[in-house]
Amino acid sequence: MKPTFPHMGTIGVLGEAILRRFGREVILPPKTSKRTLTLGSRYSPEFACLPLKVTLGNLIEALERGADTIVMLAAGGPCRFGYYATLQNLILKNLDYEYELITLDYDMLNNLRKLKRLAQGQNWFQIGEAFRFGFLKLLTLEKMERSAHRIRPYEIKKGSTTKAYDEASRIIRRTFSFRELRWAKREAISLLKKIPQDKTRNPLKVGVVGETYTVLEPYVNLEVERKLGEMGCEVHRPVWATEYMISMLPIFSRWGPRRKYRKAAQPYLKEEPGGECIVSIGGTILYAKRGFDGIVHIAPFTCLPEIVAQGILSKVRKDLGIPILTLVLDEHTAQAGLITRLEAFVDLLQRKQARQKMKGKQG
Amino acid sequence: MAIRVGIPRALLYYRFYPLWKTFFTELGAEVIVSEPTTQEIFRKGLKKFIGDTCLPMKLVFGHVITLADKVDYLFIPRLVSIEKDTYLCPHFAGLPDVLRAIMPDLPPILDTYFNVRKKGVTMRSIYEAGKRFDKNPRRIYLAYQKAQEVYKKFLERIRDGITPQEAIQAFDGEEVPPVKERKERLNIALVGNPYTVYDPFSSLNIIQKLRKLEARIYTSEMIPDETIEEGIRALSKRIYWTFGKETVGAAFHYLDSKEIDGLIYIISFECGPDSLLKEIVDDKARKNKKVAYMSLVIDEHTGETGIDTRLDAFVEMIKRRRRSKKMEGEKNGK
Ligand code: SF4
Ligand code: SF4
Numbered sequence: 001m002k003p004t005f006p007h008m009g010t011i012g013v014l015g016e017a018i019l020r021r022f023g024r025e026v027i028l029p030p031k032t033s034k035r036t037l038t039l040g041s042r043y044s045p046e047f048a049c050l051p052l053k054v055t056l057g058n059l060i061e062a063l064e065r066g067a068d069t070i071v072m073l074a075a076g077g078p079c080r081f082g083y084y085a086t087l088q089n090l091i092l093k094n095l096d097y098e099y100e101l102i103t104l105d106y107d108m109l110n111n112l113r114k115l116k117r118l119a120q121g122q123n124w125f126q127i128g129e130a131f132r133f134g135f136l137k138l139l140t141l142e143k144m145e146r147s148a149h150r151i152r153p154y155e156i157k158k159g160s161t162t163k164a165y166d167e168a169s170r171i172i173r174r175t176f177s178f179r180e181l182r183w184a185k186r187e188a189i190s191l192l193k194k195i196p197q198d199k200t201r202n203p204l205k206v207g208v209v210g211e212t213y214t215v216l217e218p219y220v221n222l223e224v225e226r227k228l229g230e231m232g233c234e235v236h237r238p239v240w241a242t243e244y245m246i247s248m249l250p251i252f253s254r255w256g257p258r259r260k261y262r263k264a265a266q267p268y269l270k271e272e273p274g275g276e277c278i279v280s281i282g283g284t285i286l287y288a289k290r291g292f293d294g295i296v297h298i299a300p301f302t303c304l305p306e307i308v309a310q311g312i313l314s315k316v317r318k319d320l321g322i323p324i325l326t327l328v329l330d331e332h333t334a335q336a337g338l339i340t341r342l343e344a345f346v347d348l349l350q351r352k353q354a355r356q357k358m359k360g361k362q363g
Numbered sequence: 364m365a366i367r368v369g370i371p372r373a374l375l376y377y378r379f380y381p382l383w384k385t386f387f388t389e390l391g392a393e394v395i396v397s398e399p400t401t402q403e404i405f406r407k408g409l410k411k412f413i414g415d416t417c418l419p420m421k422l423v424f425g426h427v428i429t430l431a432d433k434v435d436y437l438f439i440p441r442l443v444s445i446e447k448d449t450y451l452c453p454h455f456a457g458l459p460d461v462l463r464a465i466m467p468d469l470p471p472i473l474d475t476y477f478n479v480r481k482k483g484v485t486m487r488s489i490y491e492a493g494k495r496f497d498k499n500p501r502r503i504y505l506a507y508q509k510a511q512e513v514y515k516k517f518l519e520r521i522r523d524g525i526t527p528q529e530a531i532q533a534f535d536g537e538e539v540p541p542v543k544e545r546k547e548r549l550n551i552a553l554v555g556n557p558y559t560v561y562d563p564f565s566s567l568n569i570i571q572k573l574r575k576l577e578a579r580i581y582t583s584e585m586i587p588d589e590t591i592e593e594g595i596r597a598l599s600k601r602i603y604w605t606f607g608k609e610t611v612g613a614a615f616h617y618l619d620s621k622e623i624d625g626l627i628y629i630i631s632f633e634c635g636p637d638s639l640l641k642e643i644v645d646d647k648a649r650k651n652k653k654v655a656y657m658s659l660v661i662d663e664h665t666g667e668t669g670i671d672t673r674l675d676a677f678v679e680m681i682k683r684r685r686r687s688k689k690m691e692g693e694k695n696g697k
Contacts, residue, residue: 047638047660074600078443078450080635086600087639090646105600269460271441271476273453302415304635308457310414315464328415 001100002027003118004067006055009216010141011241013173014134015071020176021130022119027067029058032219036061041331043091049080050300050330051213054220056088063097071118074103075248078274079304133178138242140185144168147192149236152229153203156196162226164191204349206233207287209280210298211306214329215239221298221329222338228296231346236292238283239276260286268312275305281312288320293349295322296342301330323348365393366496368473369434371426372397374419374455375442377527377557381534382514383438389506390496395434397426400564404429405663411465418565418631418662419558420454427462427469436473436495437462443478449605450480452636521584526570528561547579549681552617554583554610554644555629556637565661566629567670576678581623583613590616598643607636614644618651624681625655632662655681 004027005015012028019026029036032054040057059070074085085103092099102118104111119127148165155161168188175181206228214221215237225235243257261282262272268285272278284295297313299306310326317324325345327338368387370376376396384394398404400422408425427437439462442455459474475492477484486504493503513534520530524542533539551573559565560582573580583591591612595602602608610628617623628644630637641658648656657677659670 045638045642047633048642049635049638052639078453078456078604080639082603083600083639086598087642089599090643094646103600268464269457270474271443271456271460271478273455273457274450275453277453277457302633302635302638304453305457307414307416307420308453308461311412311461312457312464314413315467326414 001069002067003069003071003102004029004059004062004065005071006058006062007032007217008051008055008213009218009241010138010145011216011245013141014138014241014245017134017137017176018130019071019118021126021133022122024118024120027062027065029062030065032058032217037331043095045087047302048087049303050220051211051217052080052084052087053331054217055084056091059088059092060095060097063092063099067099069100069102071102072104073248075106081275133176133181135242135245136178137172137175137181140181140188141169141172142240142242144172144188144192147189149225149229150234151192151195151197152226153232153234154197154199154201156198158230160195161192161229164195167191201232202353203232203234204293204346204353205287205291206235206346206349207283207292207295208235208237208298209239209283209295210276210327211280211300211303212239212244212276214298214300214303215276216241216244221327222333222335224296224298224327224338224342227339227342228346231342233293233346233349236287238279238286258282264289268316269308273305273308275303277305277309280306280309281316284313284316284322284324285320288316288322292322293353294345295324296345297324297326299326299328301328323352365391366436367395367434368392369395369397369427369430369437369470371423371430371437371439372399373423373426373562374558375440375445377531377561379514380531381517382510384534385513386493386506386510387438387496389509390493390503392496395430397430400426400562402564405564409663413465415633416454417633417635419556419562419634420458421663422558422562422565423458424462424465428466431466431469434470436471437469438473438492440492441474441476443476444480445477445605446479448480448601449603449608451605452634518584521582522587524579524585526561526580526582527557527584528563528570542579547577549573549576549578549625549678550581550623551578551625551627552581552613552623553627553629554614554617556606556610556631556634557584559631559634559661560629565631567661567665567667569627569629569659569670569674572671572674576674578678581617583609586613586616594619602640604636607640610637611640611643615647618647618654618656623654624685625657625677627677628656628658630658630660632660653684655684 002025003019007029016026036057037054039060040053044053044056072085074082089101102114115127144165148161152161168191171184171188175184208225228235247256247258258279261279264285265278265282269281280297287295313324370383387394404425405422407428408421411424412421439459441459442451444450459472473492475488477488489507490500490503497503517530517534521527525539529539553560591609594612594615602611614626617626630641655677
């Protein structure tokens with residue numbers, strides 16, 4: 001059995017780590033590319049949301065590389081995500097691919113049975129350790145990402161942070177035991193520490209909110225975080241793979257990491273419409289209260305929960321006076337247009353910052 | 364003066380209007396429904412809506428705007444789910460909040476919360492919906508019971524073979540010719556979200572057009588829930604959207620039954636659930652050679668003439684199939 005699964009930002013690291021510790025030979029789809037997108041869009045329903053198309057492209061490329069088992073999450077609803085696996089299965093079968101589909105659903109007992117099978121006879125302790133390792137690895141990676149976001153606006157040589165982060169991430173991704181991970185972490189931290197920085201700068205603070213997949217997958221969001229960073233913004237975001245995975249577990253749906261967003265969004269949105277809607281709104285409000293300069297809200301074209309969020313954010317913007325830029329992405333989104341819009345937005349924020357400083361001096 | 368409650372002629376109006384109207388009227392309120400959709404209403408909604416979305420959501424904005432200065436309350440329930448183990452699409456849960464955020468000057472919204480996914484309709488939701496009109500829980504409950512009775516009759520009428528649109532007309536006291544007296548030669552199943560199919564503006568009058576072509580219309584509301592569930596049993600994961608489930612369940616049922624000559628699936632452009640489910644219905648219909656199938660993806664730019672041409676071609680195809688079947692039959696008979 002050679003399992004694979006679609007990319008989803010850093011979440012794949014978790015899946016790979018776990019399956020590798022189960023002793024499986026994982027076949028990862030090649031890095032998401034133009035070809036992935038073309039393949040995915042060709043065989044997907046025209047109006048399906050972007051994540052479905054890209055992940056379908058991932059699966060096709062992985063099957064081409066010899067994967068014979070697809071592992072996917074199929075929990076979800078009310079949004080479309082919960083139905084991805086079923087639909088992609090239909091499409092792939094019609095394309096005559098042969099493979100086995102293993103979906104992890106809300107039925108926990110059944111999930112455990114499937115896990116046991118994937119783990120080829122390892123005992124529950126070993127399975128638990130595999131998960132613990134996967135999560136730790138993912139957390140470490142996210143920590144590096146957070147540092148990179150913080151350092152980028154101060155970097156003296158443009159691109160040096162991204163280069164260092166890519167190297168750090170490569171070192172971490174290579175590890176498959178706790179010990180290796182500990183060493184890799186040390187090395188990665190020192191790499192990021194070595195980036196020459198100009199600490200006299202006063203960067204803008206920008207929050208990036210939106211639908212999970214598009215926020216987490218740099219290829220799909222055209223590296224919006226990196227671009228913002230290199231334009232001189234310190235980027236923060238409320239969506240992280242680890243938190244996302246945790247909030248998928250039913251026991252944490254009320255109390256998990258999303259609680260603070262739900263609370264912040266309460267005056268605007270009483271019920272959770274699903275997806276990241278509540279996090280987009282709650283995150284924006286929390287960032288605004290912390291004095292952020294602006295928010296970039298990203299969503300795939302026709303994304304249901306984010307359209308709801310967009311409507312409500314229009315009010316939040318007025319009430320809290322925070323500039324919000326909404327970027328709606330699809331397979332035709334072009335680099336050039338996106339850069340122009342980001343630059344205009346950052347420009348606006350800079351002028352606003354300068355004005356406020358003037359006022360501060362006068363007062 | 365009675366308190367005026369506004370119900371937009373959009374979305375779940377096409378499913379629950381008789382229930383809602385009876386409930387509020389029983390409690391002494393006056394129910395005001397917005398006018399049938401027009402280009403004007405659509406444009407009003409389009410201007411206000413923020414972001415890009417499906418036609419039905421733009422339409423409900425338009426209807427709400429036209430109602431706003433005529434009523435004391437707007438009834439826009441916060442619907443997470445309207446039946447067991449299924450959801451509505453995420454738009455419904457957020458709708459009252461989005462309306463309020465974009466148009467702060469609206470009359471107060473009765474945004475009763477319904478999430479019957481696990482527990483069914485709760486007394487609390489019912490009380491919540493009625494408490495502005497009568498503080499007495501018993502009377503509210505009685506009004507609800509009455510509304511349920513009326514609603515059951517409404518559903519029965521549809522099961523007898525008239526479309527929900529006609530059943531609503533009948534509920535409002537209009538004449539609807541009984542099915543038996545009609546001259547109908549084609550049998551066509553029409554599936555899709557009720558608020559797209561039964562709003563003549565959204566569906567470009569398709570029902571009237573089909574009637575003119577002497578078609579008998581079959582809809583998902585005409586078959587019992589069990590049949591719908593039966594229809595989608597073959598899918599590896601149960602469809603968890605109410606209307607998606609009904610659409611696909613009905614489509615599968617009709618495709619497998621011998622009742623119909625053709626199946627039409629109406630979709631509004633940019634509908635989230637339907638964008639995926641269309642693929643599933645298309646797939647099944649492609650493998651079925653006996654029933655003619657057509658899907659219509661509709662948005663505000665779709666013209667009536669385009670639909671007319673496609674319908675004509677569709678009916679022509681059905682007739683041709685019938686002729687050839689008959690010929691085959693005769694040949695075999697000899
Ligand atoms: S959240 Fe948006 S992108 Fe994700 S499944 Fe739903 S509509 Fe698609
Ligand atoms: S189900 Fe489709 S048509 Fe209905 S509100 Fe949702 S997206 Fe719009």
